[in-house]
Ligand SMILES: Cc1cc2nc3c(=O)[nH]c(=O)nc-3n(C[C@H](O)[C@H](O)[C@H](O)COP(=O)(O)OP(=O)(O)OC[C@H]3O[C@@H](n4cnc5c(N)ncnc54)[C@H](O)[C@@H]3O)c2cc1C
Ligand code: FES
C-alpha cells in the first residue's frame with residue numbers, strides 16, 4: 513500500500529480521484545456510498561461522524577481525506593468484523609441503546625476505538641468521560657451508559 | 669471550499685512556501701480543527717492549505733527536567749505520556765480539557781498556539797510553566813517565551829514565513845489546571861485557571877484563560893503566596909485579588925460577574941491542590 517491510497521474497511525481507495533479539499537466524511541458518504549457514518553454538525557461538536565483512523569477515533573467532518581495517505585479507515589459498515597466492535601454492537605442491541613439511531617454509528621465506533629485504546633483496567637468514569645464527545649438527542653443517555661458498562665464488562 | 673493542498677517534507681521548504689505567498693492566499697493546516705471550520709464558514713478563503721503532516725515534528729522528548737513537544741504531535745499523545753502525567757500533571761489536565769477524545773487524536777499544540785484564542789485551555793498552563801515557543805523561518809530560527817508569543821486575541825508574533833516547530837517546557841513543575849464550562853466536553857471554558865509551583869521565585873505561578881484579550885499571569889496574586897504551604901488566609905487573599913483584578917468581560921458564554929465569582933473558587937482549588945504538605949516541626953510525630 514502506497515501513499516497514493518487509503519484503505520477503507522479493508523479496500524484500497526485511490527486518492528487521485530478525490531479532490532484535495534474534500535473531507536473524509538464526504539468521501540465516505542458521497543464517493544464511497546458508506547452512509548452509515550452520519551453528519552450531525554459538521555463542526556466537531558457531536559461525534560456522529562466518528563470513524564477509526566489506524567484504530568483511533570477521528571472526527572471525519574474535520575479531517576481532509578488527503579491528510580490520510582496510507583492510513584486504514586474503519587467505519588460502522590465494517591465494525592462487526594472487529595471482535596471488540598462486535599461486542600459493542602451487541603451491547604447496544606441488548607440494552608436497546610437506540611431511538612432514532614442517528615447518533616448510534618458514532619457511539620459504536622467511538623466506543624470500539626476507546627476500548628482498544630485504554631487498558632482493560634481503565635476505570636468506568638474514565639470511559640464515560642472519554643465518551644462525552646458523542647451526543648444523543650433521544651435516549652437521555654441511560655441506555656447508552658448501560659451499553660457502555662456492558663461492553664466494558666464483556667471485553668475485560 | 670476550493671483549495672489545494674501542499675505537504676512539503678522539509679521545514680525550510682514549508683517556510684519558503686509560506687514566505688512566497690501573498691497574505692490570505694495560504695493557510696497552515698496542522699490538525700485542522702480550527703482552520704477547517706474557519707474555511708467552511710468563510711472566515712478565511714485560502715486558495716491553498718500548507719499541510720504540516722510530513723514534517724518531522726510529531727515528537728515528545730525529555731532532557732533531564734525539560735520537556736520538548738513537537739508542534740504537530742496530536743494532543744492525545746501528550747496527555748497519554750506517563751512522564752507528562754506524573755511530572756507535569758497540569759499539562760496533562762489542560763490537554764485533556766480540549767474538545768473530545770476524537771478531536772484530540774488530531775488537534776495539536778502548535779495549532780492551539782497558532783490560533784492564540786483567549787479561551788484556549790492550553791495557554792494558561794503554558795504560561796505557568798514558562799514555556800518557550802521554538803520557531804523556524806526561511807533564514808533563521810528563534811525562541812520566544814509564550815507570554816511574548818501571543819500578543820492579543822488570535823494574534824501572535826509569528827512573522828511571514830515562520831512556523832512553530834516545537835514548544836519547550838524548561839522545568840517539570842507540580843501543576844494543576846481547573847476549568848468551568850456549561851458542558852464538560854466539547855465546550856469552551858468560561859474560565860480556566862492554571863497553577864504551578866516553581867523551584868525559584870516567584871514560587872507560585874497562576875494564569876487565567878477566558879479573559880480578554882489574551883491569557884495572562886496573575887502576578888499580584890502570585891506574590892501573596894509564600895514559598896511554603898499557604899495559610900488559608902493567604903489563599904483567600906490571593907483568590908480575592910484574582911477575582912478583583914482579572915480582565916474579564918461579558919460574552920455569550922458567561923457574564924463578567926459570573927466569571928469573577930468563578931475565578932476566586934478556581935484559584936483556591938488549583939493552588940490548594942498543589943500546595944506542599946505541612947512539614948511537622950522537629951520532635952512532633
Ligand atoms: C468542537 C471543538 C471543540 C474545541 N474545544 C476546545 C477546548 O476545549 N479548548 C481549546 O483550547 N480549544 C478547543 N478547540 C479549538 C482547537 O481544537 C484547538 O485550538 C486545537 O489545539 C487546534 O489545533 P489544530 O492542530 O487542529 O489546529 P489547526 O486548525 O490546524 O490550526 C490552527 C491555527 O494555527 C495555525 N498553525 C497550526 N500549526 C501551526 C504551526 N506549527 N506553526 C504556525 N502556525 C500553525 C494555523 O494556521 C491556524 O491558523 C475546539 C475546537 C472544536 C472544533
Ligand atoms: S458531524 Fe462531525 S462532529 Fe458532528
Ligand code: FES
Pocket residue numbers: 609610611612613614615616647648649650651
Ligand atoms: S438515538 Fe437519536 S440521536 Fe441518539
